[in-house]
Amino acid sequence: MTPPPQRQLLRRSISASLALAIAAFGTAAAVVLSSAPTAAAAGVPAPSPLAVPGRGATVPFKEQEAEYAATNGTLIGPNRLYGTLPSEASGRQAVTLDAVGEYVEFTLTAPANAMSFRYSLPDNAAGSGRDASIDVTVNGASPKAVPVTSKYGWYYGGYPFNNNPGDTNPHHFYDEARTMFGSTLAAGTKVRLQVSSTAASPSFTIDLADFEQVAAPIAKPSGALDVVADFGADPTGSADSTAKIQAAVDAGKAQGKEVYIPQGTFQVRDHIVVDQVTLRGAGPWYSVLTGRDPSNRSKAVGVYGKYAAQGGSRNVTLKDFAIIGDIREREDNDQVNAIGGALSDSTVDNVWMQHTKCGAWMDGPMDNFTIKNSRILDQTADGVNFHYGVTNSTVTNTFVRNTGDDGLAMWAENVPNVKNKFTFNTVILPILANNIVTYGGKDITISDNVMSDTITNGGGLHIANRYPGVNSGQGTAVSGTTTAARNTLIRTGNNDYNWQFGVGAIWFSGLNEPINATVNISDTEVLDSSYAAIHLIEGATNGLHFDNIRIDGAGTYALQIQSPGTATFNNVVATHIAQSNPIHNCVGSGFRITRGTGNSGWYADPPACTGTWPAPVWTNGGVPGGGSGPTDPPTDPPTDPTDPPTDPPAETGNLAQGRTVTDSGHADVYSASRAVDGDANSYWESTNHAFPQTITVDLGAAKAVKRLVLKLPPAAAWSTRTQTLSVSGSTDNNTFNSLKASAGYTFDPSSGNRATVTLPGTSARYLRLTFTGNTGWPAAQLSELEAYTS
Numbered sequence: 001m002t003p004p005p006q007r008q009l010l011r012r013s014i015s016a017s018l019a020l021a022i023a024a025f026g027t028a029a030a031v032v033l034s035s036a037p038t039a040a041a042a043g044v045p046a047p048s049p050l051a052v053p054g055r056g057a058t059v060p061f062k063e064q065e066a067e068y069a070a071t072n073g074t075l076i077g078p079n080r081l082y083g084t085l086p087s088e089a090s091g092r093q094a095v096t097l098d099a100v101g102e103y104v105e106f107t108l109t110a111p112a113n114a115m116s117f118r119y120s121l122p123d124n125a126a127g128s129g130r131d132a133s134i135d136v137t138v139n140g141a142s143p144k145a146v147p148v149t150s151k152y153g154w155y156y157g158g159y160p161f162n163n164n165p166g167d168t169n170p171h172h173f174y175d176e177a178r179t180m181f182g183s184t185l186a187a188g189t190k191v192r193l194q195v196s197s198t199a200a201s202p203s204f205t206i207d208l209a210d211f212e213q214v215a216a217p218i219a220k221p222s223g224a225l226d227v228v229a230d231f232g233a234d235p236t237g238s239a240d241s242t243a244k245i246q247a248a249v250d251a252g253k254a255q256g257k258e259v260y261i262p263q264g265t266f267q268v269r270d271h272i273v274v275d276q277v278t279l280r281g282a283g284p285w286y287s288v289l290t291g292r293d294p295s296n297r298s299k300a301v302g303v304y305g306k307y308a309a310q311g312g313s314r315n316v317t318l319k320d321f322a323i324i325g326d327i328r329e330r331e332d333n334d335q336v337n338a339i340g341g342a343l344s345d346s347t348v349d350n351v352w353m354q355h356t357k358c359g360a361w362m363d364g365p366m367d368n369f370t371i372k373n374s375r376i377l378d379q380t381a382d383g384v385n386f387h388y389g390v391t392n393s394t395v396t397n398t399f400v401r402n403t404g405d406d407g408l409a410m411w412a413e414n415v416p417n418v419k420n421k422f423t424f425n426t427v428i429l430p431i432l433a434n435n436i437v438t439y440g441g442k443d444i445t446i447s448d449n450v451m452s453d454t455i456t457n458g459g460g461l462h463i464a465n466r467y468p469g470v471n472s473g474q475g476t477a478v479s480g481t482t483t484a485a486r487n488t489l490i491r492t493g494n495n496d497y498n499w500q501f502g503v504g505a506i507w508f509s510g511l512n513e514p515i516n517a518t519v520n521i522s523d524t525e526v527l528d529s530s531y532a533a534i535h536l537i538e539g540a541t542n543g544l545h546f547d548n549i550r551i552d553g554a555g556t557y558a559l560q561i562q563s564p565g566t567a568t569f570n571n572v573v574a575t576h577i578a579q580s581n582p583i584h585n586c587v588g589s590g591f592r593i594t595r596g597t598g599n600s601g602w603y604a605d606p607p608a609c610t611g612t613w614p615a616p617v618w619t620n621g622g623v624p625g626g627g628s629g630p631t632d633p634p635t636d637p638p639t640d641p642t643d644p645p646t647d648p649p650a651e652t653g654n655l656a657q658g659r660t661v662t663d664s665g666h667a668d669v670y671s672a673s674r675a676v677d678g679d680a681n682s683y684w685e686s687t688n689h690a691f692p693q694t695i696t697v698d699l700g701a702a703k704a705v706k707r708l709v710l711k712l713p714p715a716a717a718w719s720t721r722t723q724t725l726s727v728s729g730s731t732d733n734n735t736f737n738s739l740k741a742s743a744g745y746t747f748d749p750s751s752g753n754r755a756t757v758t759l760p761g762t763s764a765r766y767l768r769l770t771f772t773g774n775t776g777w778p779a780a781q782l783s784e785l786e787a788y789t790s
Contacts, residue, residue, distance in 0.1 A: 043067025049452035056426035056450030061210035067093040070105040098203035103194035112211035116178040123154035127163040132200035217282035224258040235264020268301040275313035281321030284352035305341030312342035322352035342366040364389035389415030412440035412476035413469030433458035440470035443480035452490040460492025464509040502531025510539025528553035532560035541565040555616030558582040558602035564590035574601035578617035583607035683783035708757040711784035721776025729764025
C-alpha cells in the first residue's frame with residue numbers, strides 16, 4: 001500500500017502495526033473484563049482471549065495491550081470494519097505513533113528477559129514492503145534499535161491475493177518482532193517502544209507487547225549429533241546449511257541418535273526431510289532455521305516427512321527450535337510450509353513457526369501425529385491443516401495468531417479424517433476464514449479452546465460439509481459424533497464480502513450435502529459476537545445439540561437460520577442481543593427447534609424474516625457502547641417470552657458506519673472506505689484538481705436521515721477550511737433527488753473540525769455528497785461521513 005504523502009496540511013494518517021502477544025491464565029471460572037490501567041490512550045475495556053481460565057493454551061507470556069499503556073500516540077479503534085487497521089488488532093484497538101518521540105510505555109508485571117510485540121508499518125508504493133527500526137528503552141536507558149518490516153504483510157486483490165497495491169482490498173497489516181534484553185528485568189521496570197525517526201517509515205502502529213522469562217539454552221543431549229560441530233552447518237546464517245543439516249538428520253536415523261541444533265541462525269533453502277529421528281534445538285529463542293532459495297522461490301525452509309506416496313515418515317520428534325521463513329506471498333501450489341508431508345507416530349513440541357505459508361500442512365494418509373506447546377504466527381495461509389486422511393491426530397496447547405486463512409483446520413478431501421482433536425489452543429485473528437474448522441470428518445473433537453477476533457469470511461467455530469472431496473460417498477462427510485465442548489469465543493464471526501452479510505460465531509454449512517450426524521456443542525461461552533451467535537446456511541444441518549451455552553452480546557441475532565435443520569437447546573441463555581427479535585429465520589418450519597429447560601433470551605415465535613440484514617452493533621463487552629461487561633448467567637433464568645417483540649428497535653447511532661461506499665475518484669490510498677470506518681484520524685481524499693467530486697454511501701435500506709455530521713481529522717496540523725457541497729438521495733442508486741442545496745461548510749480544528757448538515761428526513765437508501773470546492777486543498781476531504789435519523 002502506498003504510504004500517505006508527507007504534506008503539512010495532511011499530517012495525520014493511518015498505518016498498521018501488529019505485535020505477538022501471549023499471557024498466562026488465572027483460575028477464575030468465567031471471562032471478565034480486566035480493568036485497564038490509567039493511560040493516555042484510554043482504550044475501551046474489552047474481554048481478552050488470554051484471560052480465560054482453564055481454556056486455551058497455557059503460555060509463558062504476560063501480555064499488555066498498547067491501548068491501555070502509557071503513550072503520547074494516537075488511539076485507533078475499536079473498529080471491526082474489514083480493511084481498517086483497528087479491525088486486525090487484538091481487541092480491535094491499537095496505538096499509532098507517527099512522529100519522532102512518540103512512544104508506548106509498558107510497566108512489567110513480572111520479571112522478563114525477552115519481549116515480542118505486534119506492530120505494523122505502511123506498505124511502500126511497489127507493494128514490496130519497507131524496513132525500519134523502532135527503539136526499545138528500559139527505564140529511560142540507552143535505546144536498542146529493533147528491526148521492523150512490512151514485507152510480510154499487506155496483501156491485495158481477490159483470493160488468493162497478491163502484492164500489488166493497485167488491486168486495492170488491502171489487508172493482513174500486522175507482523176511480530178522479538179528481542180531479548182540481555183538480562184532479567186524486575187517487575188515494575190518500564191519498557192518503552194519509541195520512534196526515533198520517520199525517515200524509513202512515516203508511522204508505526206503498536207498493538208501489544210508480550211514479556212517472557214526465557215530459560216537458558218538447552219544443552220546438547222548426551223550422545224547427540226551436532227549439526228555444527230559434527231557436520232559443519234553455519235550458525236551465523238551466512239552459508240547455506242541445507243545439505244549439512246540433512247546429512248546430520250540422515251546420520252541420526254542411521255545411527256539411532258538424536259540430532260542437535262545449537263544456538264544460531266541457520267540458512268536452509270529447501271526441505272529437511274525427516275524419518276525415524278529426533279531433531280531438537282537449544283530452544284525456539286536460540287536455534288532458528290530460516291531461508292529461501294534465491295532463484296527458485298518455490299523452495300524454502302521447512303521440515304517435512306516423506307510424502308504419503310513415498311511411504312510417509314514415522315517416529316519423528318521435532319522439538320525446541322524455531323522455523324522463521326521468508327514467505328511474502330501466497331502461492332497455493334508451493335510447498336513452503338514450516339512443517340509438512342506425512343508424519344505418523346510423530347510429535348512436534350515447542351516449535352516456533354513464523355513467516356511461512358502454513359505452520360503445518362499435513363497431507364495424509366497418516367496417523368497419530370501431535371503438535372503441542374508451539375506457536376504459529378504470521379502465516380500467509382492456514383496455521384494447521386490436517387488434510388487428506390489424517391487420523392487420531394491432535395493439536396494441543398498451541399498459540400496461533402495472524403494466519404492468512406483458517407487458524408486450525410481439518411479438511412477430509414477424498415480420504416476420511418477420523419478421531420482428530422483440537423484441544424486447549426488459543427487461536428486469534430485469522431485474517432481470512434475461521435478460527436477453528438472441520439470440513440467433514442468422523443468423531444472429531446474441538447474442545448477447551450479460545451477463539452477470538454475473526455476478520456472476514458468466517459466465524460469462530462465452523463463445522464461443515466464444504467470444499468472439494470467432502471461427501472458421504474467417500475466417507476469424508478461430517479459423521480459419527482462431533483464434540484465441541486468448553487470453548488470460549490470472543491468477537492468472532494464477521495462480514496462475508498462475497499455474501500454481503502454476517503457470518504455467525506458458531507456456524508454450520510451443508511453446502512456439499514446435508515449434515516446428518518450428532519453434533520454436540522456444550523459448556524461454551526459466545527461473547528460479543530460481531531454478527532449472529534449461531535448460524536446455519538447452505539443445504540441442511542441435522543442433529544445439533546446445544547447444552548449450557550452462554551451468549552453475551554451479539555451484533556445482530558442470537559440465531560441466524562438460513563437453511564433447514566434440527567436442533568435441541570438446553571440451558572442456553574442469551575443477553576445483549578442487538579435485534580429485539582433474537583431469531584432471523586426465513587425457512588420457517590424447515591428448521592425445527594426442540595426446547596428443553598433453562599433457556600432464555602434467544603427464542604421468538606414468530607421469528608424475524610425481514611429480507612434485509614441489519615447493521616451490526618459492536619459492543620466490546622456485551623453492552624452496546626462499551627458499557628458493563630458480560631456477567632455470569634442468572635441462577636434462575638427467566639422463561640422465554642410468550643409474546644416477543646417482532647418490530648426492530650428504533651434506529652439510533654451512525655447509520656453510515658461500516659456501510660458500502662463509493663466515490664468518483666480518490667487520491668493515492670485515501671479511499672472512500674476511510675470515510676465510514678469509524679476512525680476520525682483516517683480520511684477520504686478525492687482525486688485532486690478535478691471538481692466536482694462525489695462520495696456515495698449505501699445505508700442498506702431506505703432511511704429517513706435528518707442529520708449528517710461531516711468530520712475531518714481533529715489534529716491541529718489541519719488548517720481551517722471551507723468545503724462547498726450539496727446532498728442528494730436515491731432509492732435505487734440511479735435517480736438522485738436534491739436533499740440539500742450547495743453551500744459552504746467550515747471545518748475548524750479548534751472546534752472539533754466538523755460540520756453538521758440538516759436534512760428534511762426524506763427517505764433514501766443512497767446518500768450522495770457532491771463537492772465543488774475546498775479552500776484548504778484542491779480536493780474533497782472527509783474523515784467521517786455520519787448519518788442520523790434524529
